[in-house]
Amino acid sequence: MAALTHGVAEVLRRHGAAYLAHHTLSTPQAKAWRAIVACRTAALGGQQLACQSCGHSHWQYHSCRNRHCPQCGARAKDAWLQGRLAEVLPVPYTHLVFTLPHDLNALYGAHPRWVIDALFACTAQTLSEFAANPKWMGEKNGKPAFSLVLHTWTQDLQRHIHVHAVMACGVLAADGQWRAPARKPDFLFPVRALSKVFRGKFMAALASAHKDEQIGRDPQGADADWRKRSRQLYQHDWVVYAKTPLGGPAQVLEYLSRYTHRTAIGNQRIRAVDGQGVVFSVRADAKGGKRMVRLDGAEFVRRFLLHVLPTGIKRIRHYGVLASACKGAKLAQARQALAMPAPNPTALESAGEFLRRVARIDAAQCPCCGLGRMRVVQVLPGPARLPAPGQRAPTPDCRGPPCGAR
Numbered sequence: 001m002a003a004l005t006h007g008v009a010e011v012l013r014r015h016g017a018a019y020l021a022h023h024t025l026s027t028p029q030a031k032a033w034r035a036i037v038a039c040r041t042a043a044l045g046g047q048q049l050a051c052q053s054c055g056h057s058h059w060q061y062h063s064c065r066n067r068h069c070p071q072c073g074a075r076a077k078d079a080w081l082q083g084r085l086a087e088v089l090p091v092p093y094t095h096l097v098f099t100l101p102h103d104l105n106a107l108y109g110a111h112p113r114w115v116i117d118a119l120f121a122c123t124a125q126t127l128s129e130f131a132a133n134p135k136w137m138g139e140k141n142g143k144p145a146f147s148l149v150l151h152t153w154t155q156d157l158q159r160h161i162h163v164h165a166v167m168a169c170g171v172l173a174a175d176g177q178w179r180a181p182a183r184k185p186d187f188l189f190p191v192r193a194l195s196k197v198f199r200g201k202f203m204a205a206l207a208s209a210h211k212d213e214q215i216g217r218d219p220q221g222a223d224a225d226w227r228k229r230s231r232q233l234y235q236h237d238w239v240v241y242a243k244t245p246l247g248g249p250a251q252v253l254e255y256l257s258r259y260t261h262r263t264a265i266g267n268q269r270i271r272a273v274d275g276q277g278v279v280f281s282v283r284a285d286a287k288g289g290k291r292m293v294r295l296d297g298a299e300f301v302r303r304f305l306l307h308v309l310p311t312g313i314k315r316i317r318h319y320g321v322l323a324s325a326c327k328g329a330k331l332a333q334a335r336q337a338l339a340m341p342a343p344n345p346t347a348l349e350s351a352g353e354f355l356r357r358v359a360r361i362d363a364a365q366c367p368c369c370g371l372g373r374m375r376v377v378q379v380l381p382g383p384a385r386l387p388a389p390g391q392r393a394p395t396p397d398c399r400g401p402p403c404g405a406r
Helices: 008-021 027-038 074-084 101-112 112-131 191-211 223-235 249-259 297-305 327-337 351-359
Strands: 046-051 055-059 093-099 145-153 159-168 240-242 269-271 279-281 290-295 318-320 375-379
Touching: 008 269, 008 279, 008 297, 008 318, 027 297, 074 249, 093 112, 093 191, 093 223, 093 249, 101 112, 101 159, 101 223, 112 145, 112 191, 112 318, 145 249, 191 223, 191 240, 240 351, 279 297, 290 297
Parallel strands: none
Antiparallel strands: 046 055, 046 375, 093 159, 093 240, 145 159, 145 318, 269 279, 279 290
């Protein structure tokens, strides 16, 4: 297999036409496609930098900033995590995963917005009810602090709809004090009980939406078969997975960084792209082993596009003490109850400052002589409109001038 530029953009360029010959893109899919293919190429514009010492020059092209682009997100994720520093409390945290049965995948395909909102709502209601139970938290009607992150994929890009919950072990009581859990088990809540309550809430929401025709016809059967479908869904295991409580704020932020702003597949996992297909790595076992999977190019594109979210959907949502409606007052109470110092305001970093802090790269230093400073000598504006999916766009060349530039 020939060595090529590996990445989702390369797959779309090489195999996009085969996919488009038999499929129609939704508006969000078309937008993501255009952005990913154009990301960090002359199509988005950029600037030419030149060294004041040795005369070396090169072009830097703009990123697309699309949330589904594997090349983007590092700086956005870091800025998001920096903003969370003031929200992480000095208490243990637990990580839970709420997963929908795969029998609901067709419903998600037909009504993704409804399924996502219902999944968030039912997960949040389940956790809030357990947190308000003095049997588990030692405080009746205490206010918890947790965040939910939506993922829709497996390692091999199949549809697998679930949310990751990262929850503080404790609640804010009505008197402004922080209450630790009544017990100190290996898990904050019993997962079987969580699963049953979560299933009941989602099925109740589904029955109500079906009755009120909010979601139209059941994509997996006639409306007359609703009772049968309901019984089948109740018989499934509604998986709730829990890990032992996490440690302090540093471990919590490290954990969050694994799940926020993640795309369905990172470019580093794509090992080869040729005229027939794509080879990428997947996790083989819990110990970190890897195995290779090969897919037909059009099938890879199909699976990747399964995970492009509808416009306006928020993948990360906060609840309880962290909810935007009450975060200012409630979070301050929780911090005071835990004797935490007042948070320092987070300054907005420039791209150069971010690279220096995270990657220890000085973008202004000449990569050729290492002595001179790089300065902008020419600017290439971006286009008013990107090429449609399947149309030819400028190929990435981060060292040579773009078409029309001298």
